[in-house]
Amino acid sequence: DQQVKQNSPSLSVQEGRISILNCDYTNSMFDYFLWYKKYPAEGPTFLISISSIKDKNEDGRFTVFLNKSAKHLSLHIVPSQPGDSAVYFCAASTREDMRFGAGTRLTVKP
Amino acid sequence: ETGVTQTPRHLVMGMTNKKSLKCEQHLGHNAMYWYKQSAKKPLELMFVYSLEERVENNSVPSRFSPECPNSSHLFLHLHTLQPEDSALYLCASSQEEGHLTPYEQYFGPGTRLTVT
Numbered sequence: 001d002q003q004v005k006q007n008s009p010s011l012s013v014q015e016g017r018i019s020i021l022n023c024d025y026t027n028s029m030f031d032y033f034l035w036y037k038k039y040p041a042e043g044p045t046f047l048i049s050i051s052s053i054k055d056k057n058e059d060g061r062f063t064v065f066l067n068k069s070a071k072h073l074s075l076h077i078v079p080s081q082p083g084d085s086a087v088y089f090c091a092a093s094t095r096e097d098m099r100f101g102a103g104t105r106l107t108v109k110p
Numbered sequence: 111e112t113g114v115t116q117t118p119r120h121l122v123m124g125m126t127n128k129k130s131l132k133c134e135q136h137l138g139h140n141a142m143y144w145y146k147q148s149a150k151k152p153l154e155l156m157f158v159y160s161l162e163e164r165v166e167n168n169s170v171p172s173r174f175s176p177e178c179p180n181s182s183h184l185f186l187h188l189h190t191l192q193p194e195d196s197a198l199y200l201c202a203s204s205q206e207e208g209h210l211t212p213y214e215q216y217f218g219p220g221t222r223l224t225v226t
Binding site: 002004034036041042043044045046049089091096097098099100101102103 | 116150152153154155166201214215216219220
């Protein structure tokens with residue numbers, strides 16, 4: 001029962017361009033959403049989050065968009081940098097539960 | 111340095127062995143978590159400890175036994191594991207404020223476990 005899905009296992013973009021990572025969920029009870037970034041041999045690092053009462057949250061180069069009616073969220077990175085190359089996980093939570101997507105590997109080419 | 115450390119980083123054990131994974135957080139948080147990440151699968155939440163009491167189990171097999179002696183330390187005791195238990199085991203911590211589910215968590219680097 002995979003309630004959070006990241007359908008693109010990998011994404012490759014050119015440095016300076018926009019990276020868009022997508023995430024879909026099925027449980028309408030999720031009220032808080034997070035993105036994590038993971039480098040090899042390290043644990044995930046919290047990146048940005050959004051509450052279900054908002055539809056957009058911005059932090060520097062990173063913006064998360066939430067479309068509750070479509071049960072879809074996305075992470076925009078602009079401009080993309082080679083150091084952004086990592087695996088990105090989305091996560092969704094209710095008061096009692098938290099689920100992660102399988103991750104999308106982003107490669108930013110110089 | 112994320113403030114959450116895990117030892118060992120790599121562990122190979124036989125199915126009849128008993129071993130323990132250790133996690134320590136230096137962030138003053140009051141909640142700690144164990145996650146399992148199998149190849150090509152999402153992170154799975156195994157255990158949650160809030161204020162040193164277990165609040166979430168998620169139907170983990172009894173061959174995994176957690177222990178939280180204080181708010182800074184978390185152990186995962188392993189006994190008679192199966193080869194399918196081979197995975198990356200991640201520890202995380204967070205500061206909870208009356209909400210059972212984790213918000214921003216800080217993860218350790220993980221222990222890569224191989225069961226032979």
